[in-house]
Every structure is written in structure tokens, then in C-alpha cells.
Amino acid sequence: MSNKLYNGFWFPGTTGFISNSHLLKNYSIKEAKTWFYMPSWVPFFKYKSFGLQHHVPEKNMYSMKAAAELLNYFKISIKLYDVEEEDPHKYCWRGWAEDATDLNITRSVDGKKVYTHVVCYTQDGHYVGTPGDAWMLLKRGIISPTVSKEGNSVCSIGYSVKDGKWYGWSHRAMYGFQIGDTVKKGDCGYVPKDQADFIDDCTLFWSDKERLNVTSGLLAGEGARMVKTSWTYSNKIGNKKLRNQISGVTTPLPDEYGKGAWTSKTEADSRQMAIDFASGVS
Numbered sequence: 267m268s269n270k271l272y273n274g275f276w277f278p279g280t281t282g283f284i285s286n287s288h289l290l291k292n293y294s295i296k297e298a299k300t301w302f303y304m305p306s307w308v309p310f311f312k313y314k315s316f317g318l319q320h321h322v323p324e325k326n327m328y329s330m331k332a333a334a335e336l337l338n339y340f341k342i343s344i345k346l347y348d349v350e351e352e353d354p355h356k357y358c359w360r361g362w363a364e365d366a367t368d369l370n371i372t373r374s375v376d377g378k379k380v381y382t383h384v385v386c387y388t389q390d391g392h393y394v395g396t397p398g399d400a401w402m403l404l405k406r407g408i409i410s411p412t413v414s415k416e417g418n419s420v421c422s423i424g425y426s427v428k429d430g431k432w433y434g435w436s437h438r439a440m441y442g443f444q445i446g447d448t449v450k451k452g453d454c455g456y457v458p459k460d461q462a463d464f465i466d467d468c469t470l471f472w473s474d475k476e477r478l479n480v481t482s483g484l485l486a487g488e489g490a491r492m493v494k495t496s497w498t499y500s501n502k503i504g505n506k507k508l509r510n511q512i513s514g515v516t517t518p519l520p521d522e523y524g525k526g527a528w529t530s531k532t533e534a535d536s537r538q539m540a541i542d543f544a545s546g547v548s
Contacts, residue, residue, distance in 0.1 A: 333366040340386040414541045422544035434540035436547040443539040448529045455543035457524025491519045
């Protein structure tokens with residue numbers, strides 16, 4: 267497939283004005299530029315902007331070539347569900363892909379329409395995600411993703427043979443760590459070193475331009491293990507009903523503390539940073 271960029275216009279409330287030929291292929295949005303915004307009084311539009319998107323083709327996850335490469339590292343589970351079943355979670359067939367041709371997925375079984383669920387696992391049975399998720403890991407050089415701690419079933423960390431970093435991730439974000447990297451307060455992978463540091467971190471987490479006078483403290487009471495964070499909403503917050511109102515949240519104290527601000531000096535340190543990041547974005 268060509269690496270030539272595909273250009274598409276986006277209009278309010280849409281992800282792109284694209285042709286049928288575009289829909290039949292896998293593209294990712296590489297860049298988006300806003301040309302101008304609609305006035306606030308224009309009705310019906312949730313996203314009031316016009317602009318241009320640049321799309322770059324990606325390899326089809328279900329192509330024979332991609333599937334063959336995935337099967338070198340992962341097990342691929344295929345489940346077929348009868349669309350006419352009253353229980354939408356009841357599958358009419360399940361199995362493991364033995365080779366790439368198994369992913370040439372059927373749309374009917376015994377004349378009944380079916381929909382498919384295709385996901386990847388590591389060789390030792392830990393969940394990786396969709397073929398797209400697994401392909402993303404392979405592109406980063408993560409050929410052996412694993413769980414962050416014993417008892418977990420979903421892969422969230424892995425070492426990259428491409429750049430030598432330990433990566434941590436969730437459905438929200440991914441980041442890689444190597445020797446020499448530093449974690450500081452406010453970072454997603456920061457783990458407070460003690461109770462006072464945790465209380466301070468709660469204040470920092472909730473502090474932004476829409477919340478004023480943010481304070482945190484341990485709730486009163488014998489054996490209390492909850493931190494109360496309070497604030498006053500700004501008079502400029504979008505939700506007018508919240509303006510100047512006092513609000514807050516409670517957060518339980520952690521069972522374990524971390525290292526606070528620190529620097530990775532070994533591969534084991536980088537792995538721990540990846541674990542802490544994965545926990546922070548989970």
C-alpha cells in the first residue's frame with residue numbers, strides 16, 4: 267500500500283469527509299489543522315470547526331501478511347456470534363487461528379449471519395487486545411508484552427527490542443522508559459513516597475484553572491484512611507451551575523507507597539517506571 271498521504275476535509279460533528287475508497291482501507295489521522303471556527307450561535311453543530319485532516323495508510327490487520335506476522339508472536343482467538351441469538355454474548359463457534367487464512371472471516375454459519383470477535387493473546391495466555399493493538403506493539407519492537415504483576419491477566423508492560431525501552435500502557439496512553447529517565451511529581455508515573463506526599467499529590471492532581479483554593483487533608487476519625495480534597499469552582503467554568511460552588515472528592519490512602527521523584531539507574535528501574543506509568547493511566 268502506498269505511503270502517500272490522503273487528504274480529507276472535516277466538518278462540524280464529523281471525523282472526515284471521505285470517499286468510499288477511503289473507507290475500504292485502514293488509515294490513521296496523522297495531522298489535523300483547523301482553518302476556522304463557526305460562531306457560537308450556529309445551531310446543530312457539536313464541534314464548531316472546519317479544517318483539513320492528513321491520513322496515512324496503515325497495514326490491514328486482517329490481511330494475510332499482517333496475520334502471518336502476528337501469529338509468529340501471538341495466539342489469535344476467533345469467536346463467531348449468531349446475530350439472531352437472544353443472548354448477544356453466546357457464541358456459536360470459537361477457535362484459535364492456526365494460520366493466516368483462518369482470519370479470512372466468514373460472515374455466515376449454516377446460513378445464519380454472524381459477527382466476529384478477534385483478539386490476541388500472548389503464548390502464555392495473557393490478553394493483548396485486538397489485532398490492531400498487537401500490531402502496534404510489534405511496530406514498537408515489543409514482541410513479548412507481559413502483565414505488570416502476578417495475578418493480572420491483561421498485558422500492560424513490555425520491553426522494546428527496537429529502542430531498548432520498557433513501555434507501560436493502558437487504553438489511554440503509552441510511554442517508554444530507559445536508564446537515565448526521571449519521574450517527578452505531577453508525572454503520570456509518579457507514585458508518592460509517603461502519606462504526606464500522597465496528600466500533597468491529591469492537591470496537585472485536582473489543581474487547574476477551573477478549581478480555586480484546592481486543599482487536601484486526612485479525614486477525621488479513628489482509623490480514617492481517606493483523603494478529602496476540596497475546592498471552589500471558578501466563576502469562568504463552562505458549566506454555569508457550578509460557578510463559585512464548593513465541591514470535592516475523597517480518595518483512599520494507598521496500601522503501598524513508591525519512590526516519589528527518582529531516576530532510573532538499571533533495567534529493573536526502567537521496568538518499574540513502566541509499571542508505575544501503566545498503573546497511573548489505567
